[in-house]
Every structure is written in structure tokens, then in C-alpha cells.
Amino acid sequence: xxxxxxxxxxxxxxxxxxxxxxxxxxxxxxxxxxxxxxxxxxxxxxxxxxxxxxxxxxxxxxxxxxxxxxxxxxxxxxxxxxxxxxxxxxxxxxxxxxxxxxxxxxxxxxxxx
Amino acid sequence: xxxxxxxxxxxxxxxxxxxxxxxxxxxxxxxxxxxxxxxxxxxxxxxxxxxxxxxxxxxxxxxxxxxxxxxxxxxxxxxxxxxxxxxxxxxxxxxxxxxxxxxxxxxxxxx
Numbered sequence: 750x751x752x753x754x755x756x757x758x759x760x761x762x763x764x765x766x767x768x769x770x771x772x773x774x775x776x777x778x779x780x781x782x783x784x785x786x787x788x789x790x791x792x793x794x795x796x797x798x799x800x801x802x803x804x805x806x807x808x809x810x811x812x813x814x815x816x817x818x819x820x821x822x823x824x825x826x827x828x829x830x831x832x833x834x835x836x837x838x839x840x841x842x843x844x845x846x847x848x849x850x851x852x853x854x855x856x857x858x859x860x861x862x
Numbered sequence: 863x864x865x866x867x868x869x870x871x872x873x874x875x876x877x878x879x880x881x882x883x884x885x886x887x888x889x890x891x892x893x894x895x896x897x898x899x900x901x902x903x904x905x906x907x908x909x910x911x912x913x914x915x916x917x918x919x920x921x922x923x924x925x926x927x928x929x930x931x932x933x934x935x936x937x938x939x940x941x942x943x944x945x946x947x948x949x950x951x952x953x954x955x956x957x958x959x960x961x962x963x964x965x966x967x968x969x970x971x972x973x
Binding site: 753789792799804805807839841848849850851853854855856 | 892893895897902903904905906907910948950952954959960961963964965966968
């Protein structure tokens with residue numbers, strides 16, 4: 750039973766560029782949430798996708814956008830990268846109705862220079 | 863405003879000692895989860911507590927949900943170096959889909 754997978758594992762981008770991060774949920778899960786985690790801090794909620802739509806959004810600007818595909822996989826896009834966007838980006842999957850129990854992938858470490 | 867306050871923020875103890883980590887709030891939660899995260903990896907779900915006063919045990923780890931469902935604790939007995947990591951609590955308020963996260967307790971167990 751495959752767990753949550755994310756790609757790439759590491760990424761270095763230049764300020765102003767755009768980036769796309771990918772996530773495949775745990776088998777049987779239909780809901781994907783994205784988080785940003787700064788070093789030594791708890792995860793900050795970006796948004797959650799269910800049935801290919803953004804169901805809820807945290808306090809992040811419109812530069813952060815996402816997509817969910819029919820197979821439940823998801824992408825996180827960040828436009829016009831800032832230095833402050835450097836962080837670990839985590840994807841978590843869950844089953845609707847039990848979205849409080851989230852299973853995380855290993856994350857993508859994004860560095861913006 | 864941090865809705866979930868974790869304490870202590872950092873704890874370094876010797877192998878074999880006992881410890882307790884706290885997760886406190888003035889808000890009521892429908893459920894509360896504890897996760898452990900190791901460097902460079904995603905958080906791993908340890909337990910979910912849903913009933914006020916509930917106690918769950920996972921080997922040497924004991925989790926308790928407060929009677930009013932506003933706080934929780936994690937107690938580790940005879941800590942081992944493998945317990946080292948960032949312990950995060952997260953709460954579900956039931957009315958929306960996002961979890962509320964604490965800032966974490968960084969735990970180091972020295973051999």
C-alpha cells in the first residue's frame with residue numbers, strides 16, 4: 750500500500766520564477782491538503798482539495814494556487830517566488846469524513862535564491 | 863494568534879527519563895491529533911483522541927485528552943534516543959476542514 754508521495758524532493762529556484770510541486774495521495778484517500786512549514790515551526794495550512802475543487806484556503810496570497818486531478822493527485826503552483834517562500838512544502842491526504850486524520854508525504858524542500 | 867500552545871518548546875533529557883509535553887488551548891476541539899516529525903520528513907500520525915478524558919497508549923507513549931476537550935498531553939516513559947523528534951499537536955474544530963496546529967516541541971533524548 751503506497752503512502753503519500755511527493756516530487757521533487759528538493760528544488761532551487763530564483764526569485765520571481767514559478768514552481769510546480771506534485772503529490773500523489775495514499776491509496777483510497779480522496780482529499781489532499783497542502784502545507785508550508787518553516788524550519789522549527791508547525792505546518793501552515795495553504796489549501797485543501799476535494800472532488801477537484803478547492804474546498805478551503807488558509808491565509809496565503811493568490812500567488813499560491815492548486816489543482817486536483819480525477820485520480821486525486823494534486824499540484825501546488827507558486828508564482829512570482831519570494832525569498833520568504835523558501836520552506837518545506839508538505840502534502841497530506843485523508844478520507845473525506847475523516848479529514849482530521851492526515852497522512853503526510855516526505856515534503857518538497859524549496860529554496861528561493 | 864496561536865490557538866494551540868505547545869510546551870515546552872524544547873526539551874533535552876537523558877535516556878531512561880520520563881517526560882510530559884503539553885498542548886493547550888482556550889478553544890474546544892472535536893478531536894486532537896499528535897504527530898512526530900523527524901528532520902527532512904513529513905509528520906507521522908501517532909494518535910487521534912476524540913472523547914473528553916480519553917487516554918490512549920502506544921507502547922511507552924500515553925496520550926490524554928482533557929475533560930473539556932481544550933487540551934492534551936503526551937507522556938513518554940523511559941525515553942529512548944529513537945523518541946527524538948519534533949512532536950506536533952493538531953486540532954479539529956469540526957466546523958471547517960483545516961487542522962489547527964501547534965508550533966511543536968523539539969525533543970532530544972541523549973544516550
